[in-house]
Amino acid sequence: MPVLRGGLYAQEASESASLEDELFGGDEELFVSPDEAQSSSGQADSDSSTSGRPLKFQADLQKAMLSLEGEKLRIGGSLDSSLKLSCNWAEPYEPKPDSTLKTTLNANLFFDARPVENLKLYGKFSFGFPFEKTLGGVVNIPKTLLPLGVQPAFPNGALVPIGVNGAVNISIRELYTDFSLKDIAFFRFGKHAVKWGTGYFYSPADIINLSRIDPQDPEADKEGPLSLRTHIVIPGTQHNLWFYLLPPTDSSFKTENTALAAKAEFVFGNWEWGIGGRYRYEQAPKLVTTLSGSIAGKVAVFAEGIFAWGSDYTYYKNGDYNSTYTEKNKAFFQATAGASYSNAKTHTSIAAQYFYNGPGYKNTKEVQAILTDTVRKVREGIPVSPELQKAAQNISSMGNIGQHYIACTLSQNKIGTEKVRAHLFQQFAVSELQGMSVLTFSWNPNRLIGFSAGPNFIYPLSPESQVKSSAGLSLSVKMGGGKF
Secondary structure, three states: OOOEEOOEEOOOOOOOOOHHHHHHOOOOOOOOOHHHHOOOOOOOOOOOOOOOHHHHHHHHHHHHHHHHHHOOEEEEEEEEEEEEEEEEEEOOOOOOOEEEEEEEEEEEEEEEEOOOOOEEEEEEEEEEEEEEEEEEEEEEEOHHHOOOOOHHHOOOOEEEEEEEEEEEEEEEEEEEEEEEEOOOEEEEEEEOOOOOOOOOOOOOOOOOOOOOOEOOEOOOOOOOOEEEEEEEEOOOOOOEEEEEEEOOOOOOOOHHHOEEEEEEEEEEOOEEEEEEEEEEOOOOOEEEEEEEEEEOOOEEEEEEEEEEEOOOOEEEOOOOOOOEEEOOOOEEEEEEEEEEEEEOOOOEEEEEEEEEEOOOOOOOHHHHHHHHHHHHHHHOOOOEOHHHHHHHHHHHOOOOOOOEEEEEEEEEOOEOEOOEEEEEEEEEEOOOOEEEEEEEEEEEEEOOEEEEEEEEEEEEOOOOOOOOOEEEEEEEEEEOOEEO
């Protein structure tokens, strides 16, 4: 069970930390957590959470420099191994649940080489079970090749999904080189994740990465793009400037598909403010701002705001997947704000966040019907028309199709003993009129084995909701694994 630190859950130091990451924390927003703001002697009220920052910064600097001088090559990784039994009862409820037994056997390997001073070569590779993956795709079958009985339903032919097994299930998560200029300007070229936002469950300011945050697994690694990053530290301050050149990665390699992004970060005592933007030809330009800090050194707060001129999504009217339209000349706003608090004495952590998604639908009922119809046809083996499949893809690409979301967690990290913990996740998709509750109890008798179990519920928030209720129960067993 993770332990909450400020606006984020505490994570072990990433093995992919670069030269400037080790010195200045990479792209991450800097703010002091409630745990850091409180001393073990209980003098949190009298000691400012910023009073120890210069000393801590110098200590981290010396530690990082010693690490860089002493290590020329590091090779390591991690292994995650577990079994998870899930049982789900969907409305209308049946005595026999839909059950699955999922095997998790995933591994990461990385190398970190520093052949000369101020130069780093880094790569991270992921692979796991199933060890062979399916190469999925679709085949467009012309109308004339379809059975006569279904041709009227598919005047433009039908898309049929296909899959080919045999490809090794391995991916390149990161591959880049770091180099610096007089410890003022730091450069990184290659594929790597970018940390722009301050949000925990939702982060609209994360406008560069290829993947979004999963509110149920917010600490999972995100996939980053190929980019050239320039990081400039303003001498004598903790202020930072970031510049990104994101070259095209499609087969055309057209220059106009290059994107540019920049961000400035300013530290004022216990607060950090950031402002930046991204531009690419024929895509909506975006401006972002972020803020993070703490109130009274006890409650960590974070916020993000986004302004975009136009939307890159395709929209649909009245649930008709043939009635597409776009919004290219209209202002859109996104905003999110959240807070967190942790108490070391009671071993309790709380976090909550609200997200307003301006580009989403005010009423999601119609587009939800499109997604439901697509899933139903796939499950029943009914051919899906190209127009319907394209509509489902466009709607799903939005991630959050509605405009209002709330998520919160409550963690009790010690129940009698630190080996027993409880975690509650709650999310309300207000526009979709849907709620989700997940309660998990975990017991770790030792470092090599752990058990977790708990119920989960999905339910409509209104009779008008398109969501059917469901109840589930899961049991997971973690066996061995770890980092090396």
